Amino acid sequence: MKKDNSKIKQIADSLGLSVATVSVVLNGRGDSVRISKKTQKKVWDEAKKFNYTPNIYARRLRTGVGSDNTYVIAAFWNVTYYLNEMFAALTRAVMEQEEEKGINIELVVVPYTSGMISEEAYKISSNRYSGVLVFGPSGNDTEFFKENEFNIPVIFCNRRIDGYSSVIIDDFLAGEMCAMHFHERGIKTAGLLGVDPDNAAATHRCQGFLEKAKELDISVKKSWIVSDNSRNTSSGYSSMNRMLDSSSYPEGLYVMYDTVIVGVLRSMKEHGLKSPDDIEIVSYGDNVVLHYLTPTITTIRVPTTQLVLSMLSLLISVLEGKKTATIIKEDPSMVYRESSPSPQ
Amino acid sequence: MKKDNSKIKQIADSLGLSVATVSVVLNGRGDSVRISKKTQKKVWDEAKKFNYTPNIYARRLRTGVGSDNTYVIAAFWNVTYYLNEMFAALTRAVMEQEEEKGINIELVVVPYTSGMISEEAYKISSNRYSGVLVFGPSGNDTEFFKENEFNIPVIFCNRRIDGYSSVIIDDFLAGEMCAMHFHERGIKTAGLLGVDPDNAAATHRCQGFLEKAKELDISVKKSWIVSDNSRNTSSGYSSMNRMLDSSSYPEGLYVMYDTVIVGVLRSMKEHGLKSPDDIEIVSYGDNVVLHYLTPTITTIRVPTTQLVLSMLSLLISVLEGKKTATIIKEDPSMVYRESSPSPQ
DNA sequence: TTGAAAGCGGTACCAT
DNA sequence: ATGGTACCGCTTTCAA
Numbered sequence: 001m002k003k004d005n006s007k008i009k010q011i012a013d014s015l016g017l018s019v020a021t022v023s024v025v026l027n028g029r030g031d032s033v034r035i036s037k038k039t040q041k042k043v044w045d046e047a048k049k050f051n052y053t054p055n056i057y058a059r060r061l062r063t064g065v066g067s068d069n070t071y072v073i074a075a076f077w078n079v080t081y082y083l084n085e086m087f088a089a090l091t092r093a094v095m096e097q098e099e100e101k102g103i104n105i106e107l108v109v110v111p112y113t114s115g116m117i118s119e120e121a122y123k124i125s126s127n128r129y130s131g132v133l134v135f136g137p138s139g140n141d142t143e144f145f146k147e148n149e150f151n152i153p154v155i156f157c158n159r160r161i162d163g164y165s166s167v168i169i170d171d172f173l174a175g176e177m178c179a180m181h182f183h184e185r186g187i188k189t190a191g192l193l194g195v196d197p198d199n200a201a202a203t204h205r206c207q208g209f210l211e212k213a214k215e216l217d218i219s220v221k222k223s224w225i226v227s228d229n230s231r232n233t234s235s236g237y238s239s240m241n242r243m244l245d246s247s248s249y250p251e252g253l254y255v256m257y258d259t260v261i262v263g264v265l266r267s268m269k270e271h272g273l274k275s276p277d278d279i280e281i282v283s284y285g286d287n288v289v290l291h292y293l294t295p296t297i298t299t300i301r302v303p304t305t306q307l308v309l310s311m312l313s314l315l316i317s318v319l320e321g322k323k324t325a326t327i328i329k330e331d332p333s334m335v336y337r338e339s340s341p342s343p344q
Numbered sequence: 345m346k347k348d349n350s351k352i353k354q355i356a357d358s359l360g361l362s363v364a365t366v367s368v369v370l371n372g373r374g375d376s377v378r379i380s381k382k383t384q385k386k387v388w389d390e391a392k393k394f395n396y397t398p399n400i401y402a403r404r405l406r407t408g409v410g411s412d413n414t415y416v417i418a419a420f421w422n423v424t425y426y427l428n429e430m431f432a433a434l435t436r437a438v439m440e441q442e443e444e445k446g447i448n449i450e451l452v453v454v455p456y457t458s459g460m461i462s463e464e465a466y467k468i469s470s471n472r473y474s475g476v477l478v479f480g481p482s483g484n485d486t487e488f489f490k491e492n493e494f495n496i497p498v499i500f501c502n503r504r505i506d507g508y509s510s511v512i513i514d515d516f517l518a519g520e521m522c523a524m525h526f527h528e529r530g531i532k533t534a535g536l537l538g539v540d541p542d543n544a545a546a547t548h549r550c551q552g553f554l555e556k557a558k559e560l561d562i563s564v565k566k567s568w569i570v571s572d573n574s575r576n577t578s579s580g581y582s583s584m585n586r587m588l589d590s591s592s593y594p595e596g597l598y599v600m601y602d603t604v605i606v607g608v609l610r611s612m613k614e615h616g617l618k619s620p621d622d623i624e625i626v627s628y629g630d631n632v633v634l635h636y637l638t639p640t641i642t643t644i645r646v647p648t649t650q651l652v653l654s655m656l657s658l659l660i661s662v663l664e665g666k667k668t669a670t671i672i673k674e675d676p677s678m679v680y681r682e683s684s685p686s687p688q
Numbered sequence: 689t690t691g692a693a694a695g696c697g698g699t700a701c702c703a704t
Numbered sequence: 705a706t707g708g709t710a711c712c713g714c715t716t717t718c719a720a
Contacts, residue, residue: 023715029497034689042698048665056416058713059471060401060695072400079435084428091423091455109451111435127403127699128410151372159715233632266636288577292610294638321392351697362707367699378705402697405712471715691720696713703708 007055011046012185026052044289071130071319073312074123077138080114082231082259085287086135086157089308097312114198115140124150131315133157139198153318153325155311158201165318165325167310171201174300174332175208178254178282181298181334182216183216184343185278187252190223193239193264194256198229202256205284207212224250228260240267249279252340258285261297280340284332295338351399370396384391414448415474415663417656418467422480424458426603428512429631430479431502433652441656458542459484468494474657477501483542497662497669499655502545509662509669511654515545515645519552519678522598522626525642525678527560528687533597535568537583537608538600542573546600549628553598568594571636573602580604584611593623596684602629605641624684628676639682646676 010017017039024033025043035043046052060067075090077083094105108129112120115138125133125148132154137145145154145161156166182190190213196202206225213220223246228239239260243249244267255264261283268275275281275295279329283290284300290297310328317323336342352370355675356363361383368377369387379387379559390396404410419434421427438449452473456464459482468476469492476498481489489505500510526534534557540546550569557564567590574584583604587593588611599608605627612619619639627634627643635642654672661667680686 009713019714020692020716021690022505023713025689027715036689039689051664053415053474053663054410054471055412055713056414056474057401057404057406057411058696059715061399061405061698062710062714062716064472064696065470065472067399067401067697069397070400071397075437079439081430082432084432086422087431088423088426088428090423091453094453095455095457097422107453107455109435109453111439113439113450117352125409126399126409127407128400130400137406225547237636262633262636266638269638289606289633292606294610294613296609320395320396352699353697363698364700364708365706368706371699380705383705399697403699405714406697406699408712411713666713689707689720692718694717696715699710699712701710703709704706 005295008052010021011043011050011052015042015046017043022047026054046299052317054252058206068104069102070106071316072106072108072128073315074108074110074129074132076110076112076117076120076137078114078117078138078141081136082257083136085285085304085309089259090133090312092305092310093312094308097316101316112141114145117141118144121145121148124152124154127340131155133311133315133321134159139200142200153315155315155318157307157311160200160327163316163325165219165327167307167314167328167330169201169302169330169332170206171332174284174302175205175210175254176206176212177334179209179212179216179218181282181340181343182213182218182252182280185252185280185340186219189224189250190218190220190252190254191226191243191250192254192256193226193236193243194228194231194260195225196227196229196256205254205256214240218252221248221250223247224253228256231257231259233260233263237262237267238263239266244268244271244273252280252282255281255283258287258290258297258299259284261287261290261293265293275339276341280339286335291337293328298337298340299335300332301335303330306330345633352396353621355387355394359386359390361387370398405464410448410450412448413446413467414658416450416452416472417659418452418454418473418476420454420456420464420476420478420481422436422458422461422482422485425480426601427480427628429648430652433649434477434656436440436649437653437656440653445660447660456485458482461485462488465489465492468496468498475499475610475654475663477659478503483544486544493683495643497659499654499659499662501651504544504671507669509658510669511651511658511672511674513545513646513651513674513676515548515676517550518628518646519549519554519598520556521554521644521676522549523560523562524552525626525684525687526557526562526596526624528662529596529624532562533568533594534562534564534596534598535570535587536564536598536600537570537580537587537603538572538575539569540571540573540600549598549600562596565592565594565622568597572600575601575603577604577607580607582607582610584608588612588617593617594622596626599625599627601643602627602631602634602643605631605634606637609637616626619683620685626684630679642681642684643679644676645679647674650674
């Protein structure tokens, strides 16, 4: 059922009043401008009948509000994944940049479901935003951007796409780091949990890991590579169950996202297994719980906060004409904890 | 350093061109409209020199984009707390309501730091938004709203404030529920972790708990009431340390937020204590990890998803004139797990 | 107590 | 290849 978003003029006409009067009443200033109660009521009734909704953009333009030094930045947000930590980083980055650069940022969040970004992307090319940040695009989603071109800057979070800016983690390296770590620990068999062909970042990590593992003679059985495209505690639990219910398990496990780790630990416990004794675990991410779980979890830390801040900062620089499209790298680093201690 | 957000007219004048030409060039349509390369370059150079930033609202108004059936909804977001789960719920609620009601929602996130909402709140009264949702206001913040009045609907998440709409959890009841549960478990001594006088919801829970505990002869020592206004894993860890480092500890512990629980468990472990054997734990919230930790954590579940959905749905109803300001209640419920099993 | 009209900053049509 | 101008929807000043 289509709403009739009527305009002030329509209300005014059908009441035989002027738009000025209607506007004043609708802004709650009827009394102070001394519009008669009777007229006020008529206006309100008619507005309700027409289901009047003010055009916010017309209002803003007229009042000049939010037009000075203001960038309208859209954050395209994949609701399918668990990007919650990133959101916290984004809100903080916004406050920081507003302060630092003396600007105003209007942060518009555009939710999309994995693979369906094309349904929302028309918004990018319709003069709505100053610039765009994209979080968590799947294979389909990135494909869409490759095939289209936009006239405002679009910056990706940890995805390389020709012609676009991005801030990326060297995920291939993150994969290699884990394999090298396992090698130094004397680990000869290893598995991967959370593989997702639709996720470019995770895929790079896998590749980096697998190539390096091969080079270092770490054996990776097929049944030790478990996919998981949900990235949450429950999915981590069932993924790990799948591996452990099969005949064997590896000495070392590389978990693609720290958001699943509690589920992994649970599954191990229910199978009577302990980390690091039975399986050494290396996670990916910098969630603070990794430092408090039992065992504490070794992780390849990605600087989430820095990542998001770099995205926003880059976008603003581009908008200010200070930089052109580019790629910024943030480096992952190893944090040793109980689940797979430092080799030294 | 104030930016000079110059206008198209200025560029046009200083170049001796028309606004039309400048507009076309700046929109990247210079070639298709056959503006000479030379002129295009002049325009771009001048725009850069003037640091031209288009007024997004003027553009939207003119192009009519995003004006049909669109509500601009601001979510005031306290970045000090850990409301990440809520954000996921909010993005999903937005998609749901757009679908269900056949409307468009532009979700604007306005970050604020605890106690400082007044610095951002002027935005509410300046015609920027259709309506406002407020998440995580502290005592100061709610005080501010009590003292001011706004001409657009403002809806609070789990805070009662005279004259405003809200969707609330019966936190007093949630407190009582825990005390009653402990009583049925035969627990005679209990503590509270995560008390925060600045947080109305947590305070109600404490009150409900303490009153019921008194009634049921559960003793609550002062040193067992530990405050924590940070609500994260680290703060939970240090809060619990504070309690356990003192002379004694209670049989039952009510933890005000599930976001601290991993820290609490860690502290107990380091003190050689186990749940439920040494201390029975009841949490508050519905984070999925509670179901996978060791031990699994008994909790008073609040329907976060429903809570946020109700807020948004209520706001839209008010905007559509279908409802007036009101208060909606969502009920907490007990979920029994290992850390404090069902009494039966 | 109400109305007429200017104008916010752009875009796009139609001329030239 | 470029310019003139109406107009998007609303608020506000000033006049009646």
